[in-house]
Amino acid sequence: MTSIPTAVADTPALAVHNIQVVYGGAIEAVRDVSLEVRAGQIVALLGSNGAGKSTVLKAVSGVLDAEDGEIDKGSIQLFGRAIEKDAAPEIVRQGMVQVPEGRRLFATLTVEDNLLAGAHLRSRSELAAAKEYVFKLFPRLVDKRSTVAGYLSGGEQQMVAIGRALMSAPKLLALDEPSLGLAPLVVAEIFNSIRQLRDQSGLTILLVEQNASRALAICDYAYIMENGRVVLDGTGEQLRRNADVREFYLGLSSKQGRTHMKDVKHYKRRKRWLS
Missing domain, CATH: 3.40.50.300 (P-loop containing nucleotide triphosphate hydrolases)
Known part of the structure; x- marks a missing residue:
């Protein structure tokens, strides 16, 4: 990187x-x-x-x-x-390179061609190392490298989309x-890769x-x-401990366990949220 x-x-x-x-x-x-x-x-x-x-x-x-x-x-x-x-x-x-919502891959191109499309800022000599980096991060793409992207699962498409962005060696x-x-x-696999x-x-x-x-x-x-x-x-830890975040973003309540949606619908935002 x-x-x-x-x-x-x-x-x-x-x-x-x-x-x-x-x-x-x-x-x-x-x-x-x-x-x-x-x-x-x-x-x-x-x-x-x-x-x-x-x-x-x-x-x-x-x-x-x-x-x-x-x-x-x-x-x-x-x-x-x-x-x-x-x-x-x-x-x-x-x-700075963005991975857009919805992946937006080239559906008729292969996984490898989609990755190469993200490498337009790299020299030819850097391409092999960049691809190797992506395949190491997402091992399941190795056997899919010649598969047309439109036939991949949603999770595999997201991996290709992230890999395509990484091919340009972003700083952010x-x-x-x-x-x-x-x-x-x-989702767990994707977030582990992000970490x-x-x-x-x-x-x-x-x-x-x-x-x-x-x-x-x-x-x-x-x-x-x-x-x-x-x-x-x-x-992240501070917000995970925050009572409002736990109840209305994580669906947890310290008093009753998991919050019911009928309670959320009637929730009026506490004033300190906008202070």
Whole structure:
């Protein structure tokens, strides 16, 4: 993996300062969101569907314009350099690569060809080592390397999507809902691989997830979003111990065990969440 340049080692790999994102020039999707991703950490951005977390990821990846979205105010810095006005290809060249929600593989190409498609920034001499790295991380892909991607299972497709991103040797890997639509055992395998990328390669990871339980188990720090705002943040362990998070994101109650959905429906958010 490519290491973080020494000159910016003491600054956050990614720093988002009070961004506001609007769609169509009028619809506010994200308001005053700030977060940091430190080098060598997994930072999770959590929240229910529609909370705004994927919009934040699109903002930092430079792909808002595809949906008529724009950053109305605020700033984003990648390794100390402002990128809020940069296009997606330039952000990729600076070292941040996104694995989009839904995988978006080339369905008619083989696993190996999909991996090669992610290596356009690498020299020919680096390709063999990059592929070997991906196959070591996801051993089940070795026997599937000549299989057309459209015939893979959902979990295998997610592995290829992550592997394709890794082929470009990113300094920061952004993952959008990697557990979406996958069976629990496959989710466990994917999240173990994400943890391994940090622990063994020192890769910096921004993890956008709805599965709070899985994300908090592996992340160093996390932010929880609701209605376009960050309402809570802390280390993974701090949030796992938080009573509100346990009850309404992990489905646990210290008094009664697992929370029933009928109770969640009538829940009124405690004022301190927005303090």
